[in-house]
Amino acid sequence: MKKIYLLTGGKLMNIRKVLCLLTMLACAAENCLAAEGDNLAASIYNHAHFRNREALARLKRNGYSLDATDSRGNTALCTAIMRKDENAYKLLRQMGANTAHPCVKRLEAAVRPVKNDKFVWNVGPTTYLGAAALIGGTVAIAAGGSSGGSKSDGAAGTGDEPGGSDNPGGGEGEVVNEVDPSYFQTDEYKQGNFLSQIGAAEAYARFYGETESGDLASQLERVAVGVVDSGVYGAHAEFGATDVSGVNYDYGPCSKSGNSTNCWQWAAEYTVGGQSYQNVTYLKLDDGRVYITRVGKTGSKEEYDEWASSYDDGYDWNVEKDSATGFYPNKSDDAAHGTHVAGIIAADRNGAGMHGVAFENAEIIAARWDLMSPISAPVKDVIDMGAKVVNFSLGVDSTADINASTIDRYADQLDDYLDSVRYQIENNVVFVFSAGNESQAQPGVTNGIPLLDEFKESLDGLFVTVVALDKDNKLADYSNACGVAQNYCIAAPGNDVWSPINQDDMIGQMSGTSMAAPVVTGSIAFLMGAYPYMTPQEVVSLVFETADDLGDAGVDAVYGHGLINLNNATQPQGELMIATGSNVKGESIAARSTTMSVPAVFKSALAAKMPRSVIAFDKYKRPYAMPISSFVKMTHSGERNFKNDLYAFSRYQPKRRIAAGGNLAFSYAPAALADSPSGLGTVEAEYAGGGYVAGFYYTENTLYNHDAYFEKALANPFMAMNSAYGVYSRYRPSSDWKVTMGFATGENGLYDGSRDDNDRDFDNRVYGFDSAAAYSLTDNLTVTAMSGVLYEDGAMLGLNGTGGFDVGDSSTYYAGLSVSWSPLKNLFLSGAYYQGWTDAGGLASNLMQTSRLVSDSFALDGHYRYNKTDVVGLQISSPLRIYKGTAAFDLPVGRDNYSDEVYRERFNAGLKPDAREYKFSFYHDREINEDMNFKAQFDMRLNPDHQKDAETDYRVMFGFNWTFN
16 A cells, blocks of 8 residues: 655654544544554444444545454454444444445344434525526425525424333334334424324334333334435434434625635635626635525625524534534524424433434434535545435426426536535435426436436436325425436425424424425435344335326326335335245245144144244345245144035935946946035946955045945045045955955145135145055954055145245055954944055245154954844044154244345244044944945034034934935
8 A cells, every 4th residue: 555654843754653543532522542453443333332423424534444353353343342342333334334344244143133213594596607597497405385485484392292102212122022103103203294194103013012111112224314404403302312413514694704715705706717796695615616606686786795694693614514513504484494404303201392213223424514615525425424315305496498398408506516416326225306386397407317328227226216295195385396207206295394493492383395304304214223134225216106096097297106105115015935945036936835734633733833824025125924824724724524424424325336248247326425526426346266366446546435425434544535546456365364455646635625615626636556455364353464655746744835935745654454343242342543654745945845744543453233223333543643743843033134044944843733633433234225325423522623622512413314226
């Protein structure tokens, strides 16, 4: 690095050491350190710790980097992280410190946010010579009325009004209780006369809550807001909790200070650059620069004196510029404009008066400007001090000839404005300009800057023009329309707005696009604080996209995008997506196509152990918590099974066998289920010969495909299929053995949802291979061993989903054992036990994975035929239940405020339910004659669907069948 030396006391000294000495002297009271090596990083941290924006901005202007490192490789930002100094951390970030520095990456876990927003300043017509004056326009504060003025309608004290809590303004802390919009709709909220119109309370309710102590708190990031205006009276009671700092570029009149430089003087004639001007006011700076303008319409001495009279006696810029309150405006009412503007943006929510849009998270950097000196100086200063959005409630009056649509003609006379804009673009800062108050169809000429070829692309999303609305959402009668600025123009309330003025506890009422602009600026600051990971361009795009359309449909030349709406802006935009990785810009799955249908076998465990919500991201990558019920639906298994049982119970008829001659026979039965598509219950063709039987069948439901209705409880639960087709073969190698093998395919019957109860339709197929070997130990005792495999398409024991919860395919291997015994004549006892091992083939995403699942079921039946026509029986059964296995969830739970990282939470949920269902059934079956049958059944289910402490189910069914020939 090239070194520059100064001659001091006969010695050559490194310029850095001179600056270091100056820095130490300037901030010795704040324990600052020397600005070189280790000391530079330490000095930067100390400035940030004491919130000394001016010192940090000065270091940047002098060529120092805020990312200077100490001997351990730590920047000031990293020091703030290690010391858990959140205020210093946030200020350094605001002023451009590198959040991706290697030392930050080492420490980033420590900074993650906790988880889970009628007085007129009328300086008179003032023109630039060499700039706006040659245009013939007027540079003025854009309050209501013509030429930047508005009528004073009175002032009010802040009074004592309820604020909702002991800490009404909001702060930091862990939120334990949510609040609703009505919490914010206090008298203080309504007093400002603009917050309701933009849906602010609804937006606040999404970001604020109460701590355990009842205080209002949020995790909004602080955002520095520049206000280039008449200055801001930071000692006002409405800024008690708001950080107000600033700079002074109001040089004032020489007649008040007695100086000849750094102040404005009047001259009947003044010559500069070889050209003479009459009746001018000129500014001569210490460095020799000279600026010339005229005060008033003619520039006369009388008009100069009238302007000068608004300044306090003895006002001296040389003194005021370096004072802690140099950016405070004069106490006179006509200098209250900047204070009023700043209050709309950031006045405290303190239970009195009114409050601003970004009452908690906005910090004001005021640039007190005299409207005559070059605007680029204060603009660059507020940007250097960390402003991310700058409000300009000022501009050149719009006329028929000079307005935004004629910017091309006058661009060369706006060099200083354009220089400010270039610096804005370089630092990626949003500028918000008032449209002006001349009731013109076009806004002021400076609002046309984005239309210049140089800025058409680079200013996209960084420049906003604001028009004013009345209380009926109509364009205020004084407001200019959006005109050619319509594509970057928006509307906001501007009539009768109350905000602080230059008295300690007073608020006043003003109207104008000057008031509408800070409503938008404050809204942008609120949104920047709510979504600090969004770029300024994205925030502006969001504001435009979510505005309430006014006037002609779409963007129009009067209202632009329409009325700014914070309620809309804080709601998700575009399609919500669920991130499947650790980066918000990485792979994701549409939330609307992500579903999971949970059958009874999983219901109890998943209902208790799944997370309550899943985070999805909108088009701006903002996280929104969606209730798990949006994705996961428990089937109405009990209702469906009851309806099927009742229908089958009342209509059930055993299969009728018809011999076709020789070894071929057919069997059939009518439909027993209400939703059978064909009306056909079972049809079967069978060939028998030589101890071997082979057959083909179709059945509406495999569980009901038995000779007797009550045999359903003993059926193989894994081979549950609807509309199933199958083939089988039986072989008897001896009189004691019977071997059966079969293959079947049908719709998945393990899924027990009911379309009548709005469960998801799911008709994916399953394929099963089944084998059984039965051995008769005696004539009255038979033992059967079963085994097989079930392949499910897009399901796992009936559990199925789409999108992020797409289950994929699964295979289940199962085995079973059944025993049939008749200890007495007409008494029959039987029991069956089944166990399965299920492996998922692989879920479509990593949102959920499962281990191998082990499931089982059992049933016991005992019935007695006490005559030829009557059977009574008792059954005890427990349906299929998982007794071993876990589900691993890997779900997004938020995102980092300073990077694209997605926060994910991984947890395991045991799938074994806390209870087991036991069903007790007592039944009676009476065959009246060959064509008539009567049945009765009483059921009691303990822990239905394996749900602990669930109410016991009771049901009684009666069925009567009568076959007509």
